[in-house]
Amino acid sequence: MNRSSTMARVDLDGNPIKPITICMIGAGGFIGSHLCEKLMHETPHTVFALDVYNDKIKHLLEPDSLPWAGRITFHRLNIKHDSRLEGLIKMADLTINLAAICTPADYNTRPLDTIYSNFIDALPVVKYCSENNKRLIHFSTCEVYGKTIGAFLPKDSLLRKDPAYFVLKEDESPCIFGSIEKQRWSYACAKQLIERLIYAEGAENGLEFTIVRPFNWIGPRMDFIPGIDGPSEGVPRVLACFSNNLLRGEPLKLVDGGQSQRTFVYIKDAIEAVLLMIENPARANGHIFNVGNPNNEVTVRQLAEIMIQVYSKVSGEKTPETPTIDVSSKEFYGEGYDDSDKRIPDMTIINKQLGWNPKTSLFDLLESTLTYQHRTYAEAIKKVIAKPVAS
Ligand SMILES: NC(=O)c1ccc[n+]([C@@H]2O[C@H](COP(=O)([O-])OP(=O)(O)OC[C@H]3O[C@@H](n4cnc5c(N)ncnc54)[C@H](O)[C@@H]3O)[C@@H](O)[C@H]2O)c1
Numbered sequence: 537m538n539r540s541s542t543m544a545r546v547d548l549d550g551n552p553i554k555p556i557t558i559c560m561i562g563a564g565g566f567i568g569s570h571l572c573e574k575l576m577h578e579t580p581h582t583v584f585a586l587d588v589y590n591d592k593i594k595h596l597l598e599p600d601s602l603p604w605a606g607r608i609t610f611h612r613l614n615i616k617h618d619s620r621l622e623g624l625i626k627m628a629d630l631t632i633n634l635a636a637i638c639t640p641a642d643y644n645t646r647p648l649d650t651i652y653s654n655f656i657d658a659l660p661v662v663k664y665c666s667e668n669n670k671r672l673i674h675f676s677t678c679e680v681y682g683k684t685i686g687a688f689l690p691k692d693s694l695l696r697k698d699p700a701y702f703v704l705k706e707d708e709s710p711c712i713f714g715s716i717e718k719q720r721w722s723y724a725c726a727k728q729l730i731e732r733l734i735y736a737e738g739a740e741n742g743l744e745f746t747i748v749r750p751f752n753w754i755g756p757r758m759d760f761i762p763g764i765d766g767p768s769e770g771v772p773r774v775l776a777c778f779s780n781n782l783l784r785g786e787p788l789k790l791v792d793g794g795q796s797q798r799t800f801v802y803i804k805d806a807i808e809a810v811l812l813m814i815e816n817p818a819r820a821n822g823h824i825f826n827v828g829n830p831n832n833e834v835t836v837r838q839l840a841e842i843m844i845q846v847y848s849k850v851s852g853e854k855t856p857e858t859p860t861i862d863v864s865s866k867e868f869y870g871e872g873y874d875d876s877d878k879r880i881p882d883m884t885i886i887n888k889q890l891g892w893n894p895k896t897s898l899f900d901l902l903e904s905t906l907t908y909q910h911r912t913y914a915e916a917i918k919k920v921i922a923k924p925v926a927s
């Protein structure tokens with residue numbers, strides 16, 4: 537249903553929400569596709585969707601008879617070198633920048649591309665917004681926190697259990713990265729510097745900005761399945777890696793024993809938070825927001841175990857005899873990999889400003905996501921596996 541035509545929409549302070557035009561850079565990616573979907577289904581806003589690819593938003597662009605036709609237009613462009621960028625930002629009320637290289641397998645193997653993508657390429661976007669007095673919502677990452685303070689305490693220290701040593705707060709926690717040889721941190725460092733630049737543009741030139749720090753948002757359409765809709769040798773983020781293993785009946789690979797901890801939030805919950813930021817500028821401007829689900833914390837090993845259980849339920853297939861294997865990070869990611877030990881978002885600021893809370897449990901979000909993965913990829917994988925290998 538297109539609710540925009542039937543319901544009077546008001547912001548958190550009871551004011552009517554006026555339709556705006558949004559320039560969304562990186563709209564063809566995982567988060568962008570869900571955000572475009574939400575904006576088309578539930579709001580009257582117009583979107584200029586900028587990306588190099590549009591496969592994940594094709595269903596919103598065609599056919600012309602869709603109820604939101606005319607409210608979303610795709611602009612195939614690379615922001616590294618396209619003179620149309622400034623014009624599109626000028627024509628919009630708000631720019632949302634999602635474009636980035638953001639898969640850990642790239643950080644230590646393509647550090648230059650990673651730094652250029654996350655810092656250099658984002659610079660003109662910030663500049664055009666600042667010079668043209670346009671509001672900017674910039675996507676950073678929870679990785680700017682790096683490691684927790686607790687990670688440096690002795691293993692048996694009781695302080696490790698004290699939230700003061702591991703809960704990540706936007707306005708208090710330090711950013712703790714590894715040495716320069718640990719090129720894993722090229723991404724986090726580039727994201728941190730662009731955050732500092734945006735913050736400084738706000739302080740010195742009055743840029744209206746919001747910075748989003750996503751904490752492992754997961755759901756349908758995340759990344760790709762190697763050899764099906766992405767390169768065979770590609771290494772996506774953990775949800776897609778484990779989905780690929782499950783679809784192929786292979787053991788799930790636990791990097792360095794799968795001891796790192798993450799909190800996972802369902803993409804649909806997280807998109808609600810972004811919509812609140814879009815439609816409540818007075819409450820969102822000038823803020824950095826953690827967006828995650830502190831209740832969904834697991835080790836990567838536990839994530840693998842739950843995914844194996846849930847996949848068996850949704851696919852009807854037996855669990856593999858060897859469900860997981862341990863691999864070293866050097867073997868899996870190569871030289872220069874390092875990891876965040878633990879990521880629990882503090883929710884005080886987003887709660888106070890936007891009243892947002894995540895709703896979906898890890899089990900439920902994995903059930904709907906793995907149902908999607910099975911429905912979308914199982915047949916294609918079967919065909920690939922059945923193909924005889926050329927001798
Ligand atoms: N998904 C998460 O959990 C998560 C966590 C932390 C941070 N983030 C941040 O959120 C943003 C979006 O992440 P995502 O998960 O949707 O990633 P994604 O890779 O699915 O989407 C990024 C999109 O940006 C596009 N893009 C990249 N460079 C571009 C360029 N030069 N010109 C035009 N388009 C370009 C890509 O084609 C892709 O469609 C990123 O900035 C990422 O760092 C995401």
Ligand SMILES: O=c1ccn([C@@H]2O[C@H](COP(=O)(O)OP(=O)(O)O[C@H]3OC[C@](O)(CO)[C@H]3O)[C@@H](O)[C@H]2O)c(=O)[nH]1
Nearest residue numbers: 638640677679752772773774777789790791796836875
């Ligand atoms: O097959 C695999 C793949 C990964 N791991 C381990 O899982 C942990 C999480 O990995 P991943 O989701 O790929 O990425 P990170 O959480 O480390 O980093 C992301 O966080 C946010 C973002 O900024 C954008 O999404 C990105 O940098 C990790 O410990 C891997 O080693 C595994 O065991 N097996």
